[in-house]
Amino acid sequence: MSYVVKKATDSIRASILSAVEKAGEAGQLTPSQAELPAFIVEIPGDTSHGDFATNAAMVFARTFRMAPRKIAEILTQNIALDGYLDRVEIAGPGFINFFVNPQYYADVLLDVSDKGENYGRSDYGKGEKVMVEFVSANPTGPMHIGNARGGALGDVLASVLDMAGYNAYREFYVNDAGNQIEKFGMSLEARYLQIYKGEDQIPFPEDGYHGADIKERAQQFADQEGEQYVDLPSDQRRAALVAFALPKNVEGLKADLGRYRIEYDNWFHESLLHEDGELTATINLMKEKGLTYEKEGALWYKATEHGGEKDEVLIRQNGNPTYFAADIAYHYNKFAVRGFDRCINVWGADHHGHVARLKGALDAIGLDGSKLDIVLMQLVHLMQDGEPVRVSKRTGKSITLSTLLDEIPVDAARFFFNMREANTQMDFDLTLAVEQSSQNPVYYVQYAHARICSILKNLAAEGITPRTCSQEELMMLNTPEELELIRHLASLTGTIVDAAKAYDPARITRYVTDLATLFHKFYNSCRVKGENEPLMQARLSLCLAVRQVVANILRMLKISAPQVM
Incomplete structure (x- = not known):
C-alpha cells in the first residue's frame, strides 16, 4: 500500500487497540484470552460506506463473549479520532467504518x-528472486495467437512483480532438442529433396510440419548449399538442415517478440541440458532416490507414488529422454542451480495435466514443488466485424503474432490481451482494436x-x-x-x-x-x-x-x- 494509505491503516489499527485497552480499563470489555485475534483494516469495495473498514468487532466476538454489534458500539465510544480520521460509523452486524478528513486526500x-x-x-516482495517463463514457443514454426496472449501476459506480469518489490526475471525456454526437432529435421529433409526430385518422388511424412515456413527454409538452404546434400546419408542431411534453419527460426522469434516490446533476460536452450550433462545428472539423482524402474527397455519414473495419475517414461527404448525428463532437469536448473525463490510458468490450458506431475516430481527430487506456480491460459477467439477470423484479410494467411501486429497497433495488442484473467477465454475484437474512439x-x-x-x-x-x-x-x-x-x-x-x-x-x-x-x-x-x-x-x-x-x-x-x- 502507499505511504498515505499505510499511515491511515496503521492509525486505525492503533486506534482500535487503544479503544480495546480503554474499554477494558473501564470494565466494558473483559477478554477471555490473553491475546486478541488478528483483524483486518481495508478499503471497502463501496467507499460510500467509509474510506476504510475493519472487522475487528466481528473477530473479537468470541474473545469478549459478546455480540459484534455491541463490541462495535463500545469500541466507537472509546476511539480517539486523530491524524487522518474524521468520523466513525457502525454498519450491519458490527463492521466499523472510518471516514478520512481532507488532509488525507x-x-x-x-x-x-x-x-x-x-x-x-x-x-x-522483499526482493524475492522470481522467474517468469513465458511463450517458450517451439522454434519449429511461427508463433500463433496463443503465444501472442502469453507474451503480453507474461511480460506485464513480470512488470507487476517488479513494481511490487520482487526481483523479476524473464526467460524463454527454447525447445531445441527432442522429438519436435527430429520431426523438424525430417520435414525439412522432405521439402529439400522435393526441390530436386519432385513431390511425387518424395512423400511428405504425415506427422511432419506442413507449414509454408518449412518450404521456405528448405528453399533457402538449397539456394545456399545447392544439391550437395541430396546424396549424403539422411542423418547428415537432417543435421545440416536443422543447423541451418533452427537459428534462423530462433532469430525470427526474437525479432517478432522484440517488435512486441518483449525483451528477455535469458533465452535458455534445452540442448544445453543434454550437452552439459545436467539432464543425465538429474536422471541419476532420481535413480539414487529410488524414484525410477526399468520396464520394456525404458526407464520409468514412479509418478503414481508422488501424486501422478500414471507412471511416466523418462528414457525411451531408443535411449532418447522424454520431454518430461528434460522438463524436470530444466526446473532443477531453475531452483537448485540458479537459485530462484519462485518460478512462474505461463502455459496454455492444454498443459493442465502436466502441472501436478511436474510439481510432484520436484517434490520427489528434494525441491519444493509449491514454489512452482503455473498460470494456465485459455484460448483466444479472434473476431472482426462480429465474425470469427482465422486468416488475415490482407494477406490471406493464418494470423500469427507477426500478422497480428501487421493488422493492429502493438499498444492495442498488449492492452487487449491483459484485459481478461488468463484462465478465461477471450474474444479479441480486431475491429475495436484499431478504432479511435x-x-x-x-x-x-x-x-x-x-x-x-x-x-x-x-x-x-x-x-x-x-x-x-x-x-x-x-x-x-x-x-x-x-x-x-x-x-x-x-x-x-x-x-x-x-x-x-x-x-x-x-x-x-x-x-x-x-x-x-x-x-x-x-x-x-x-x-x-x-x-x-x-x-x-x-x-x-x-x-x-x-x-x-x-x-x-x-x-x-x-x-x-x-x-x-
Whole structure:
C-alpha cells in the first residue's frame, strides 16, 4: 500500500487497540484470552460506506463473549479520532467504518508528486528472486495467437512483480532438442529433396510440419548449399538442415517478440541440458532416490507414488529422454542451480495435466514443488466485424503474432490481451482494436493522458504554469468527483500488490480504465481554468497526479503515453 494509505491503516489499527485497552480499563470489555485475534483494516469495495473498514468487532466476538454489534458500539465510544480520521460509523452486524478528513486526500496528491515515476512501487516482495517463463514457443514454426496472449501476459506480469518489490526475471525456454526437432529435421529433409526430385518422388511424412515456413527454409538452404546434400546419408542431411534453419527460426522469434516490446533476460536452450550433462545428472539423482524402474527397455519414473495419475517414461527404448525428463532437469536448473525463490510458468490450458506431475516430481527430487506456480491460459477467439477470423484479410494467411501486429497497433495488442484473467477465454475484437474512439479501451486511457497534456499546453499559452501547492490548498479539493478520483489514485500500490499476489495483470488494465473514466468525469464537472488561482492550481495538481499515474501504468504495460491524439 502507499505511504498515505499505510499511515491511515496503521492509525486505525492503533486506534482500535487503544479503544480495546480503554474499554477494558473501564470494565466494558473483559477478554477471555490473553491475546486478541488478528483483524483486518481495508478499503471497502463501496467507499460510500467509509474510506476504510475493519472487522475487528466481528473477530473479537468470541474473545469478549459478546455480540459484534455491541463490541462495535463500545469500541466507537472509546476511539480517539486523530491524524487522518474524521468520523466513525457502525454498519450491519458490527463492521466499523472510518471516514478520512481532507488532509488525507491532500497528502495522497503530495505523495504522488513526491514519488513520481516510482509511485505505485512497494517492497512487498522483499526482493524475492522470481522467474517468469513465458511463450517458450517451439522454434519449429511461427508463433500463433496463443503465444501472442502469453507474451503480453507474461511480460506485464513480470512488470507487476517488479513494481511490487520482487526481483523479476524473464526467460524463454527454447525447445531445441527432442522429438519436435527430429520431426523438424525430417520435414525439412522432405521439402529439400522435393526441390530436386519432385513431390511425387518424395512423400511428405504425415506427422511432419506442413507449414509454408518449412518450404521456405528448405528453399533457402538449397539456394545456399545447392544439391550437395541430396546424396549424403539422411542423418547428415537432417543435421545440416536443422543447423541451418533452427537459428534462423530462433532469430525470427526474437525479432517478432522484440517488435512486441518483449525483451528477455535469458533465452535458455534445452540442448544445453543434454550437452552439459545436467539432464543425465538429474536422471541419476532420481535413480539414487529410488524414484525410477526399468520396464520394456525404458526407464520409468514412479509418478503414481508422488501424486501422478500414471507412471511416466523418462528414457525411451531408443535411449532418447522424454520431454518430461528434460522438463524436470530444466526446473532443477531453475531452483537448485540458479537459485530462484519462485518460478512462474505461463502455459496454455492444454498443459493442465502436466502441472501436478511436474510439481510432484520436484517434490520427489528434494525441491519444493509449491514454489512452482503455473498460470494456465485459455484460448483466444479472434473476431472482426462480429465474425470469427482465422486468416488475415490482407494477406490471406493464418494470423500469427507477426500478422497480428501487421493488422493492429502493438499498444492495442498488449492492452487487449491483459484485459481478461488468463484462465478465461477471450474474444479479441480486431475491429475495436484499431478504432479511435472511447469504445476502444486503450485509446480511451491514452486519451486521458493526452487530454491532461492538452490542458497544460493551453494554460501555458496563456502564461499559466503549474506550481507546488500547499497541503491547505490541496484540501480545497472537495467535490465528489475530485475525492473519488484521489481515492482511486491512493489505491494504486495496493492494486499492484494484489495483481502480483494473484498473478493477474488484468487488475492493472481495469484500474487504469477506471482511472480514465474518473478523470473524464472530473473534467466534465470541475473547471480548471477560470477558478480562483489557489483552486485552479490545486486542480492542476490533481491533473498532474492523474497524468503521472496513467504514465506509470502504461510504462508497466509497455504502451505509449501520447501527448497529442
